[in-house]
Amino acid sequence: MKNLISLNKYFWKYRLRLGLGVIFIFLSNLFAVMSPEVVRYAIDYTISQVKFASLLNGFALSGSFGSTLTKSIVAFSVIIFAFALLRGLFLFFMRQTLIVMSRHIEFDQKNELYNHYQQLDQSFYKENNTGDLMSRITEDVSRVRNYTGPAIMYIINTVILFFMVAYTMYRVNGELTLYALAPLPVLAVCIFFVNSIIERRSEAIQSQLSALTTAAQETYSGIRVIKAYVQEQMAEKYFNDESIEYKKRQLKLARVESFFFPTIFMLVGFSTLSVVFVGGSKVMNGQITPGNIAEFFMYINMLTWPIASMGWVMALIQRASASQKRLDEFLSIQTKIINPNTNKHLIKGGVEFHNVSFTYTNTGITALNNISFNLKVGEKMAVIGRTGAGKTTIANLFTRVFDVSEGSILLDGIDIRSINLHELREQVGVVPQDVLLFSDTVTNNISFGNDVVDEKLAVEFATRASVDEEILRLQHGYDTMVGERGVMLSGGQKQRISIARALIKNPSVLVLDDCLSAVDARTEHKILEQFNEVLKEKTAIVITHRIFTLIQFNKIIVLDKGKIAEEGTHDQLLSRKGLYYQLFELQQSEEKN
Incomplete structure (x- = not known):
């Protein structure tokens, strides 16, 4: 994670886009959190009005009352639709600021690395393979972009949404909120332990990807020699061996992730069950309304994907950290051939x-x-x-x-x-x-x-x-x-x-x-x-x-x-x-x- 600190200069450079992105995330989540409240009012209002209508059954007012209820439901639907529309609009603005920011950072990083390559002396190129250089400026920069764009966006979104939802749920019923959020500490512990494993395996994958790229690059560059000496099978075996090793390292990471993601969804499932059992008893005791249960379900569903995606986001972060470490390794290398000045100088030829x-x-x-x-x-x-x-x-x-x-x-x-x-x-x-x-x-x-x-x-x-x-x-x-x-x-x-x-x-x-x-x-x-x-x-x-x-x-x-x-x-x-x-x-x- 500490390797990603070197990206702060880019976040500062694009601080306006980042700041606007945070504002748009807040606004989109604000309208998202308001929608379940409208649903709660709609459900409780409908239930109360249906009960009241049953009392009027057979009276002349019952027909006009049904028409009024229908209009109310339509009004609630329009409000929910308007909130969804506004949320979608701000989500669009959010992606236009944060994701576009990550593309600008990707552009800057590639240019910085390419310019640095050109400044390095010949000894650097003798010690490093062309394939490795290409892998760092393409694959590694791309993985870092996944951090500066999607990962940052999902982290900010999850944090803001979590606090907004938690606060709103707590206002409804504090005890039920604690039951709903109880699995989260277990989730945090899982993320903490799994992260280190993902980071190590991500570094191994990136290292092997460089070796694979080098093998391909050498084969393409030397194809005439390979054909002249009839060594196509040898070259294919060499590339195949490198590919197998790359596949093995990818599968090791996939096994960790295949355990991680189901665990997250299981914990979210426990949260839903807690709301069903505890919330149901509170409805029967009259402490909360059926609309509150529906509201809680919607809030939990809101948190399901952001929380579940944290496993994917943490994997992105660890891969980006491994890639940024590789980029910093090259960026920290200083050329031994120093340009002493920028003065004009006319050479005569002695x-x-x-x-x-x-x-x-x-x-x-x-x-x-x-x-x-x-x-x-x-x-x-x-x-x-x-x-x-x-x-x-x-x-x-x-x-x-x-x-x-x-x-x-x-x-x-x-x-x-x-x-x-x-x-x-x-x-x-x-x-x-x-x-x-x-x-x-x-x-x-x-x-x-x-x-x-x-x-x-x-x-x-x-x-x-x-x-x-x-x-x-x-x-x-x-x-x-x-x-x-x-x-x-x-x-x-x-x-x-x-x-x-x-x-x-x-x-x-x-x-x-x-x-x-x-x-x-x-x-x-x-x-x-x-x-x-x-x-x-x-x-x-x-x-x-x-x-x-x-x-x-x-x-x-x-x-x-x-x-x-x-x-x-x-x-x-x-x-x-x-x-x-x-x-x-x-x-x-x-x-x-």
């Missing part, structure tokens, strides 16, 4: 790595060890090395996907940790090793880094990335939807669209991380020729496992096991006949073969 070391916290692997180099504005550098040498880590550190463990990275002599993070990433273009395209048109994917979509500009940079001709051969050209993660395109096409997406930003510094690994030699040659023109006045770091001779690099560093093994120009490194020379000879041999 780059310096000063004794940079980096260790991945989740694995303990040291990817870079004491790396130092510098580039003047407009210079080009190649970073070459075998797989696992630490090349991609340089790209990640440069845009502060991670922060350095030791040392510093300077841009124009300023530590990047003191530069506005938005400005840094906006003015540094990165073509990542793992290309991701969004399920959108080719034009929108190329223009992703720009505020305005310009189709002519998209065509221009697609041409520079040597992918224009292939885009035009697609069914709808630049308006073709590329599918989830660019599934409709080849690996080479995705890489070149990613290059165009980085170039269209017109960045001051460009980092290309093994961006030509999926293209053929002819296309690679065309792209490299374009690079000489595109990168002419830009600072560029080209990370690759291949050696490009078509680009005139001012400097080449060779990484080996996270350290700089060699540094120099192409000719200098060949003359030393070290690791660079070995890689070059191996590449030449592969190209000849």
Whole structure:
């Protein structure tokens, strides 16, 4: 329950709707409580008038008396109908305020969580599954809405109705009221003990739902690999096992609820029996009227559903509490990549790595060890090395996907940790090793880094990335939807669209991380020729496992096991006949073969 305290800020934000909702609940219950009183008057009046009419039997007045009684009954019916109509009207207003309030809170929560997701650093996404993230922003937020809407509404309604009914019943007969309400303490004890069980089992259900969502998400994302290795049955078994576990946890909760709800109705039944026996004897003793018995029955019926629903409401609250706990777990996580300020900053392109070391916290692997180099504005550098040498880590550190463990990275002599993070990433273009395209048109994917979509500009940079001709051969050209993660395109096409997406930003510094690994030699040659023109006045770091001779690099560093093994120009490194020379000879041999 304490987890739900964090929702108070939303209740305060929508306090006007909440306040109006409480007023409408009070008014709707006021007319509901008044109706049994009218029924009591109608019954007692009718009984007394029928007795009186029997005395007039055979007299001339008996006919007109019957007509008067009929008119009175019609008048009572009209009053009851009017009360019911007014109650229904205020019930409508009640739902329009409280339920609509819960939808606003749901909207705010989803946006808060989504925005928080975007602020978190890469280490968070390495430690958490996409399915779990999706489950929290959908299922958990939905369960919390059931608390901020229906649960709150029913609790307020039950409390107000209970006190209004109890007061009205007590005015009629205090002793009979005590008999009618006697089962309620037993009900309170049941709710107290059952709540803790429901909360524990609700948490277990939500946790398993996340695992089930993750299993489904991984299957959908990797469906091509699953089919390629003929592992459909394995994937089905894995999902089935997770589904069975989810079903077991749901059934455990259902068993508790199946005991809880009948117990509530049984206690309400005891209340009705008390009114029948005790109230009947009091009618015979003349302490109350038959109309009072009818009135009490109506009041008990009024309380039956609100009281019976408390079991369902408490289940909603416990599920919401478990879900809010999961939401708060993520909302309490703070990003390690802090934006130091919001100042505008123009990056010219001078780059310096000063004794940079980096260790991945989740694995303990040291990817870079004491790396130092510098580039003047407009210079080009190649970073070459075998797989696992630490090349991609340089790209990640440069845009502060991670922060350095030791040392510093300077841009124009300023530590990047003191530069506005938005400005840094906006003015540094990165073509990542793992290309991701969004399920959108080719034009929108190329223009992703720009505020305005310009189709002519998209065509221009697609041409520079040597992918224009292939885009035009697609069914709808630049308006073709590329599918989830660019599934409709080849690996080479995705890489070149990613290059165009980085170039269209017109960045001051460009980092290309093994961006030509999926293209053929002819296309690679065309792209490299374009690079000489595109990168002419830009600072560029080209990370690759291949050696490009078509680009005139001012400097080449060779990484080996996270350290700089060699540094120099192409000719200098060949003359030393070290690791660079070995890689070059191996590449030449592969190209000849």
